[in-house]
Amino acid sequence: MEMDSLPNGSATSPGPSPGPTAAAAPSSKLSHLSESLKLEHQFLRVPFEHYKKTIRANHRVVEREMSAVINGVSEAADRDDMSSDDAVNHLSSLVSRLQGLKRKLEEGSRTEHLQAQRCRARLDHLESADVESLSDWNNTRLNRILVDYMLRMSYYDTAAKLAESRNIQDLVDIDVFQEAKKVIEALQNKEVGPALAWCAENKSRLKKSKSKFEFQLRLQEFIELVRAENNLRAITYAQKYLAPWGTTHMKELQRVFVTVAYKSTTECATYKVLFEPKQWDYLVDQFKQEFCKLYGMTLEPLLNIYLQAGLSALKTPYCYDDDCTKEDPLSQEGFRKLAQPLPYSKQHHSKLVCYITKELMDTENPPQVLPNGYVYSSKALEEMARKNDGKITCPRTECPVRTVHKSLTAGFGTNSGVRTCPGKIMVIAQPGITIGNLNIFLRRVQYASVEKYSMGLRVQFQVSMKARMMHLLI
Known part of the structure; x- marks a missing residue:
């Protein structure tokens, strides 16, 4: 769901040319990608800290063993009563110790190489993120987040199998956990x-x-x-x-x-x-x-953090009503419990999402109101009319396409037939809207900053006061 404010405009204003519109989409995706990369601090920090820890451990081993060998040589040099056989045996033991140190260093070197390879793989993964491959990159990130959650919940074998099946062993921290x-x-x-x-x-x-x-x-x-x-x-x-x-x-x-x-x-x-x-x-x-x-890890699993961030953007008082639409994620009890301590979403502009296409309705895809009060996007209604001989089928009724007329909401600007109030609420006051339909509409709008699925669309209102809205009709 888009959370950015829509630009103000008018339904009568000329639409932008296809060129800038086409360029705007990649630009928006690129912006979202840049914001996503800012959340990958832990992704790079963990292998880097593990790499430094391995280097420190190898350094301590070298210092300890070399100190012991040097002391052994000094001790042998200071002894005047040491026989040739004792000296040979003593030096042989020191050589054996050095050979053991060599094996440890070889093993430590392999470990360091694996850690460096893991850091390189993660840098390459972040550098590979671009607009064209954004979908695949997001799928990989989702798998990483799921593995992180499983590891924190002690499902180590399941996490390892998921990482292996998705070929992301270098992108997760199984060995650290x-x-x-x-x-x-x-x-x-x-x-x-x-x-x-x-x-x-x-x-x-x-x-x-x-x-x-x-x-x-x-x-x-x-x-x-x-x-x-x-x-x-x-x-x-x-x-x-x-x-x-x-x-x-x-x-x-x-x-x-x-x-x-x-x-x-x-x-x-x-x-x-x-x-x-x-x-x-x-x-x-x-x-x-x-x-x-x-x-440098988060205390909470990444899955919880991402879910809470998304739920806080969707949470409204309406989500906890009995008639909350099933399309709202917060209609599910599990998500409701997770969102319980989170604040409600704060919206500065109203937004309309078409019930049919799930696309945002704006000046390029304006909303259309039916005689029964339900509102859908122009794109959805035109497609429906083209497939049904000029008929538009509503969930409750049918009507000829000629009876449909345009409607606007806050955030898109003002126009004839639309009036505003100090609370920045837009009321659809077209000829096809009756007082009865408006009363039904008002009963559904009960809270401030509430995202509601009403009249076939999803609406977010800054303020909703029946007295003020009725005042607009006087």
């Missing part, structure tokens, strides 16, 4: 080891973002020791792992340390909550937030 899967499953099984290992791998970045996730993991491990009534070990653990956090999280530490004096069955509300199983669910949520922040 597989990394998160291991940590999430461990936390759900009440194990903090994989999560602590993940924190160690990303220590510098977590520290830079002032993350408390590692601290929360340490607290939970302390609580589990207290739950097992292993207080002595819990105190030793606190001295080793929790004491360094005392300068920044003293209040939380004091609260947790008091649990040593209680059991897990305590009824004291202040400390009972620390022993509840939901603390592990809280850690899972914390990890997901830190993980998304680390890779």
Whole structure:
């Protein structure tokens, strides 16, 4: 559905030449494409962050192994009592270590190459977007969004099969989510080891973002020791792992340390909550937030974000009425629930969409009103009349084509037979419109900024007040 305001004009004004009109469509598509590309930040950020992480990991391996080898050589050089056989054995062990480092570097190089290839594939995908292939490009983006949703909902196998069937493995982040899967499953099984290992791998970045996730993991491990009534070990653990956090999280530490004096069955509300199983669910949520922040991902699935953006553009109070047309997406209960917290659409100009062709009605395709009050586009009625010997079949009645006359709405300008009010509402006041039809029309218009399917068309009104509209007829 088009959300841009229509230009003001008159039905009597000459239409633009075919040349500019033909050029306007690609220009509009190009504008929409440019706006779409602005939403692809995560698409490039995730593989780039993964690439940098792989480089850092390989760099740490080289530093660690080379430092060990250099120290080993220095140690052998400083020993005067080392025999030739001992020296040969010592150097052989160092050579073996270097060979192991070589294998690790080869594996790391392959991983880096795959990550670089993925970044290149995504750049190529964005560069391939143009007006001619926009439909295919949008289909690929839809598949990417669906894979992202499946991965976030833990449907890993289904996501992998969809990516493989659409040949978009380099355009989705299955391996990144597989990394998160291991940590999430461990936390759900009440194990903090994989999560602590993940924190160690990303220590510098977590520290830079002032993350408390590692601290929360340490607290939970302390609580589990207290739950097992292993207080002595819990105190030793606190001295080793929790004491360094005392300068920044003293209040939380004091609260947790008091649990040593209680059991897990305590009824004291202040400390009972620390022993509840939901603390592990809280850690899972914390990890997901830190993980998304680390890779520059959105917390919400992309599918939810795109759906909410679209639904907020379509949502009107009329959508929740019992007589809401089935063509409105918000007539479905699932979409209604998703749109419940969203604001209503704000429309500055009225728009008409033909009930038959689903095309926008404007000065090039003006609306036509039938004697029964229903309105359709000129294109639809001309096509219908051509196929039915000059007869136009309405959902409720039939009429000769000669009885049809033009009608205008706000956003298209004013003309004879159309009157306006301060609320910028246009009332169709042609001879074929009776007071009875107008009353039916008024009963259907009940809200401000409401998108309504009435009289065979979809209308969006800025203001709708029966008294003002009736005043126009006086």
